[in-house]
Amino acid sequence: MSASSAFSDEKGGSSSVGEPEYGHDPASGGIFSSDYKRHDDLKEMLDSNKDSLKLEAMKRIVAMIARGKNTSDLFPAVVKNVACKNIEVKKLVYVYLVRYAEEQQDLALLSISTFQRGLKDPNQLIRASALRVLSSIRVTIIVPIMMLAIKEAASDMSPYVRKTAAHAIPKLYSLDPEQKDQLIEVIEKLLADKTTLVAGSVVMAFEEVCPERIDLIHKNYRKLCNLLVDVEEWGQVVIINMLTRYARTQFLNPNLNECLLEEGGESTFYGSDADQDEDEDEDKKDEALSKRKPYVMDPDHRLLLRNTKPLLQSRNAAVVMAVAQLYFHLAPKAEVGVIAKALVRLLRSHSEVQYVVLQNVATMTIKRRGMFEPYLKSFYIRSTDPTQIKVLKLEVLTNLASETNISTILREFQTYIKSMDKDFVAATIQAIGRCATHIGEVRDTCLNGLVQLLSNRDELVVAESVVVIKKLLQMQPEKHSDIIKHMAKLTDNIQVPMARASILWLIGEYCEHVPKIAPDVLRKMAKTFTNEEDIVKLQIINLAAKLYLTNSKQTKLLTQYVLNLAKYDQNYDIRDRARFIRQLIVPTDKCGALSKYAKKLILALKPAPILESPFKDRDHFQLGSLSHLLNTKAGGYQELPDWPQDAPDPSVRNVEVPEWTKCSSREKRKEKKVEKPFYSDSEGESGPTESADSESDSASSSASGSEQSGSGSEESEESEERSDSDEEEEEEAKKRKTQKKEPIEALANLRRGTCPSRSLTTTRTARQTAANQSLRILSPRQR
Secondary structure (H helix, E strand, C coil): CCHHHHHHHHHCCCCCCCCCCCCCCHHHCHHHCCCCCCCHHHHHHHHCCCHHHHHHHHHHHHHHHHCCCCCHHHHHHHHHHHHCCCHHHHHHHHHHHHHHCCCCHHHHHCCHHHHHHHCCCCCHHHHHHHHHHHHHCCCHHHHHHHHHHHHHHHCCCCHHHHHHHHHHHHHHHHHCHHHHHHHHHHHHHHHCCCCHHHHHHHHHHHHHHCCCCCHHHHCCHHHHHHHHHHCCHHHHHHHHHHHHHHHHHHCCCCCCCHHHHHHHHHHHHCCCHHHHHCCHHHHHHHHHHHHCCCCCCCHHHHHHHHHHHHHHHCCCHHHHHHHHHHHHHHCCHHHCCHHHHHHHHHHHHCHHHHHHHHHHHHHHHHHCHHHHHHHHHHHCCCCCCCHHHHHHHHHHHHHHCCCCCHHHHHHHHHHHCCCCCHHHHHHHHHHHHHHHHHCHHHHHHHHHHHHHHHHCCCHHHHHHHHHHHHHHHCCCHHHCHHHHHHHHHHHHCCCCHHHHHHHHHHHHHCCCCCCCHHHHHHHHHHHCHHHCCHHHHHHHHHHHHHHHHHCHHHHHHHHHHHHHHHHCCCCHHHHHHHHHHHHHHCCCCCCCHHHHHHHHHHCCCCCCCCCCCCCCCHHHCCCCCHHHHHCCCCCCCCCCCCCCCCCCCHHHHCCCCCHHHCCCHHHHHHHHHCCCCCCCHHHHHHHHHHHHHHHHHHHHHHHHHHHHHHHCCHHHHHHHHHHHHHHHHHHHHHHHHHHHHHHHHHHHHHHHCCCCCCCHHHHHHHHHHHHHHHHHHCCCCCC
């Protein structure tokens, strides 16, 4: 092909036929080119009789598809070559058809017979590609053909074809859900497959078609656990997520009875004769706790944890996070700590997954704070981190704050406040407020630090500080009247609506602590009422109502003035609030019963706010899922089941071993080692009898050993292995003795001519083998 034709082809490929094509170079004039000759050179190459030209054309077409070019107009020319005898061309044709079969369904239907013939092709790649194209045609007419093709592919000798059949199952189910029963039979058959290539794909099909049928997993649970290490990485993620939900339905919670057992142990240990006079209910509880058996983990539960632990060293970040969520949801508290090091390693080595990893870590630190405390410095914030990463790291640091490390964390927060990222600074101030609420020892220190921020030049920093101080002052308002006075002076300077509203709320709520300042603040706010934001106007009305009830002499006229202004405000919320407050606090002839309780309603004590982490209630979602990321149930999400109260029957996971597989592989080796006599009749008569006797003895011992191993005792297995090894050593010693004697005797017989009568070919081969063996034994001088 010429370079000019290739260049003209690269310029082509607009999004739809009939639209002008734009070249990569604006000066190339591609905007004025016509499209009636587009891809003509490729069509000619596809119609030629030479496979080399067809192969070159298909390579160029697939390359165009990879670059996002539209090549749907070549579908008729490509589909003609689906019956090409060249395997390389046929592979690329199937790649093209998979891409455009759904768009060009009518033309694809014309080649159904060719696809069916491709399902019986001797090449496994062609069979898999034909099934992939067939499942990509979204037409209900061919559903029976697709079903038959999937069933045949599920029994194919090639694991790659069986994997493709598993991929086709969800496509057929989405096309025709009525085929669910037949597809479940195919899934059940593929779940029994022992190859690692099929395991991940069939579990994905199981999750798409019938995730509620956990009875299909019972017999294959142990097999999936053992195959997990060798499955492809993305298959491991699917299997681990499925086994997490399966384990939540089949095993008991390993962390449920720890607190109850400790309480029960203390009551029974410290009990005395004087405690016998307690209530009967408490005695019954103590008896129940004392009779409670200690938790013993199910062996299958332990098998899952043991086989997934090595995957924490995987190079794939998705696999590591899948194992981490499995341990968080299933493992005992004492064993969850192993995932901390793996997640911290992900943060350092995989910057592209930091956001998802930090989401999971922020959720884990709420209930499992101790396992991440040794890695506190790994969550320190860098100046190069994006804002969303900074906020998540800040969340983790706040969750890890305790009395021992709070001084270190607060020093770190002081440097973060100086950042140029305003959103990050606001989040840092909120984090300081959370630390102050949870750790009472540093509450005053945090409050004084926030008050110092009120003199900051940045208005956003001051506004956020005011909001946080307001929440902290609600805990101990009587001790901090000076701070309230200081904040009242900021009303002239702060212009952020939320900050002004917070200051007004504080002055109104604790007006008794600042009786001289509060009326003056109301007077200033009344002057600028019409220019304030709606949230500030509502707080001005509330401040006026509270001052009217506590200091009506000074604020009666001001309150009426503010209510009159609010009566004609444009916002209906403000108008409604003003009418309600007027009827509630201002006495009139038509006053209702509520006016008697005006003080109790408006001046009621408000509980102090609890500053909680936004990740507090996310642990009921499966970690790493889209629902956990969004903190809401997404479409297609499968909820994490609750732990069962009673342990289900573990025998459902037992697999019956057929009798013909009970014999050990060692016995098979022994049978293969037994050879027929070759050199003499006497040796031939004695050899088989001895070997037969040894075979019978070994068979009887192996049969007994297999029965004992079936009972599950480990000692019988060890004794069986020792007996087998002793027998093997004895047989090898006998063979060595006979091998030394046989070549010399055979050579002597050959010289005397006493070799048994056999065909000419056997005697020649006998002489050659005997001579070779004798030469090996003889010394160089004897040779």
